[in-house]
Amino acid sequence: MLININSDSEVLNPYAGKISELADKIISSKYISSEVFPVLKHSYCSLMAVSEEEIRQINRENRDIDKVTDILSFPLLDLKEGELKTPVDRLDYEMDKDGNKVFNLGDIVLCYDVAVRQAEEYGHSVEREVVFLVAHSLLHLLGYDHMVKAEERRMTALQKSLMCELGLGLEDEEEEIKGASEDGDMPFFPAGSPCEHCGYVALIGRPNVGKSTLLNYISGMKVAIVSHKPQTTRTNIRSIYNTDDTQIIFVDTPGVHTPKSKMGEVMVDRSFNSAKNADLILFIADARFDRPGKVETELLDKCRNSGKKVILAINKTDEISRDALLPVIGNYSKNYTFDEVVPISAKTGRNVDILLDSVKKHLPAGPRLFDSEYMTDQTEKEMAKEFIREQVLHFTNQEIPHGVAVEITKFEDRYEDGHKDEYDRSMVVIEASIICERKSHKGILIGKDGQMLKRIGTSARKQIENMTGCKCYLNLFVKYREDWKNDETFLRQFGFEKTEDN
Numbered sequence: 001m002l003i004n005i006n007s008d009s010e011v012l013n014p015y016a017g018k019i020s021e022l023a024d025k026i027i028s029s030k031y032i033s034s035e036v037f038p039v040l041k042h043s044y045c046s047l048m049a050v051s052e053e054e055i056r057q058i059n060r061e062n063r064d065i066d067k068v069t070d071i072l073s074f075p076l077l078d079l080k081e082g083e084l085k086t087p088v089d090r091l092d093y094e095m096d097k098d099g100n101k102v103f104n105l106g107d108i109v110l111c112y113d114v115a116v117r118q119a120e121e122y123g124h125s126v127e128r129e130v131v132f133l134v135a136h137s138l139l140h141l142l143g144y145d146h147m148v149k150a151e152e153r154r155m156t157a158l159q160k161s162l163m164c165e166l167g168l169g170l171e172d173e174e175e176e177i178k179g180a181s182e183d184g185d186m187p188f189f190p191a192g193s194p195c196e197h198c199g200y201v202a203l204i205g206r207p208n209v210g211k212s213t214l215l216n217y218i219s220g221m222k223v224a225i226v227s228h229k230p231q232t233t234r235t236n237i238r239s240i241y242n243t244d245d246t247q248i249i250f251v252d253t254p255g256v257h258t259p260k261s262k263m264g265e266v267m268v269d270r271s272f273n274s275a276k277n278a279d280l281i282l283f284i285a286d287a288r289f290d291r292p293g294k295v296e297t298e299l300l301d302k303c304r305n306s307g308k309k310v311i312l313a314i315n316k317t318d319e320i321s322r323d324a325l326l327p328v329i330g331n332y333s334k335n336y337t338f339d340e341v342v343p344i345s346a347k348t349g350r351n352v353d354i355l356l357d358s359v360k361k362h363l364p365a366g367p368r369l370f371d372s373e374y375m376t377d378q379t380e381k382e383m384a385k386e387f388i389r390e391q392v393l394h395f396t397n398q399e400i401p402h403g404v405a406v407e408i409t410k411f412e413d414r415y416e417d418g419h420k421d422e423y424d425r426s427m428v429v430i431e432a433s434i435i436c437e438r439k440s441h442k443g444i445l446i447g448k449d450g451q452m453l454k455r456i457g458t459s460a461r462k463q464i465e466n467m468t469g470c471k472c473y474l475n476l477f478v479k480y481r482e483d484w485k486n487d488e489t490f491l492r493q494f495g496f497e498k499t500e501d502n
Contacts, residue, residue: 001027001040001105003134006048011112015130018166019047022131025165026138031158032082033192033367039088042096045105045141047134049112058109070114071133076106079143081154081371082190108137128168135162154371189242189372196245199279199363203252206295209284210315214346215239215252218356219375242372246360249369251278280362281310282355287317287343290324291331300336309362312338313355318345380428380468381411387463388432388476391456396444404445405435427471428464433479445478453478 001023005012012019027040050058052068059065059072078085093101110133119129139155146152163169189195203211219239241248281303285296292300303310314328329341340358344351385406392404410431434456436442446453453476461474 001042002044003108004044004046006046009047009049009112011049012047012110012130015127018127018131018168019134021166022135022138022162025162026135026142031139031142031190032079033190035192035367036079036082036084039084039101040103040105042100043103043105045108045138047108047110049110052111052113055109055111055114068111068114070111070118071137072109073137073140074107074109075141075143076104077141079141081143083143083192085143105138105141108134108141110134110137124170125168128163128170131166131168132159132163135159189244189368191369191371192367194365195247195368196365197360197363198247198366198368200249200251200277201280201282201359201363202278203250203282203284204299205284206286206293206299209286210346211252211284214284214313214315214344214352215250217346217349217352218250240370240374241356242368242374246363247368247370247372248356248359248363250282278308279364280359281306281308282359283310283312283338285312285314285328285332287314287320287325287328290327292335296332297335304336309339310336311355311358311362312336312341314341314343315346317343318348318350381408384408384411384428384430384460384464385432388434388456388460388474390463391459392434392445394459395452395455404437404441407433407435409433425468425470427473428468429473429475430464431475431477433477435479435481437480437482439480442478442480 003019003023005016005019027037027043032040055072056066056068059067059069062072062074077091091103093103096102110130112130115129115133116126119126122129136155136159139158144155144158146155160169203215205211216239218241239250239252241250283299283303285292312332314325314332317325320328325343329343332338333341339362342351342355342358344355346352385408389404389406392406408430410429412429413425414427414429416426434445434453436445444452445456447455457474457476460476461472464472464474
């Protein structure tokens with residue numbers, strides 16, 4: 001990338017070398033998607049320095065504000081965090097002498113006097129301040145913004161990373177990046193940036209085999225509900241595992257069983273579709289049973305027909321002896337030629353790191369499918385619904401089987417002082433209905449004097465508050481819908497529909 005410094009802006013000449021180095025670093029897969037990189041590889045932008053009065057006039061004319069600011073950027077391409085929002089064939093371009101298409105990213109206007117003053121105020125060099133401001137504007141030209149806290153946090157992290165790469169980082173910024181690395185954190189990588197291993201991995205197996213427990217252990221946060229009862233997971237929940245060179249999207253599927261209702265058919269349908277569309281299948285078996293049963297045998301036949309690579313993870317090894325493990329491995333290996341077999345305990349974390357290394361090496365290189373800071377594609381509303389259902393299963397034990405659904409009828413954010421971003425949120429207000437399929441279940445769910453419903457609500461509210469980071473007002477209702485698990489209208493209403501793609 002080329003930054004054309006206006007010939008009248010002589011004050012910027014001492015910093016031209018660092019600015020040019022900055023431009024080369026920012027047109028990379030860390031800041032723009034792999035699809036956009038070939039397009040913008042030969043792009044350019046213009047940079048000029050102006051006086052305080054001149055930048056005040058530009059603000060008046062273009063932003064309708066009478067104010068002196070340090071820097072302004074005027075993008076010419078429609079980009080959002082390094083992704084082009086306009087088809088390439090509709091963009092204006094020039095041709096260079098080598099026949100390359102050259103795109104103009106836009107213009108940057110810097111008030112040098114303000115930069116000098118800010119450098120003195122902050123106690124660092126003018127070079128650092130000038131390059132920092134230019135980096136800020138270049139990120140704007142690439143579609144990064146700071147209108148909400150999440151975007152601001154991301155953009156600030158990218159600026160700090162750029163300054164450290166250029167040797168202009170402040171001591172606290174370098175310590176922050178170094179500390180993040182030592183703590184196992186990593187820099188931000190946008191969706192579309194390349195990584196060595198990336199893909200979808202479907203977790204399949206019979207109900208209650210530990211798929212959700214494994215997913216929660218890997219993610220480090222609770223994204224799937226866990227219960228001692230089978231068939232807890234009803235939808236395909238995605239948990240996203242990120243490292244510097246890897247992105248694995250684990251899809252936790254409903255346990256495969258013989259369906260006894262239309263809802264059960266949907267659950268099984270979703271499991272099979274997830275395996276069909278995944279890059280790799282992670283087959284979870286229960287170490288307490290020394291040989292595959294009918295469900296496992298049928299699943300292995302489907303795996304064989306899919307042509308996918310399959311890793312066998314034998315879970316719950318903490319509940320058996322080492323000697324008892326060998327027959328389990330042997331009996332499963334007689335039924336199927338797995339790409340790898342890894343004994344694990346999702347509960348204690350035993351060998352989960354080995355399993356992740358095994359999964360990783362079987363995934364292809366490719367662009368990240370999600371930003372590296374994402375841990376799940378589940379919305380807060382979806383997760384709140386699952387937390388409520390989990391507490392129903394927990395408190396009602398065997399009294400209420402899996403004939404309940406939860407419908408969120410209201411999910412409202414409350415803010416203080418008129419702010420409108422997630423970090424200023426003071427409360428979430430949720431209204432939800434617990435749907436049961438028998439009249440007798442309604443009384444059980446409400447309990448004497450409403451005590452059961454209160455216990456369910458209190459426990460669910462605590463989990464929701466941990467997730468959202470703010471107070472939660474949760475209002476629960478109980479409704480009776482006879483045999484809703486076999487009613488297609490209700491199934492669609494509650495999100496259970498057969499689909500070919502998951």
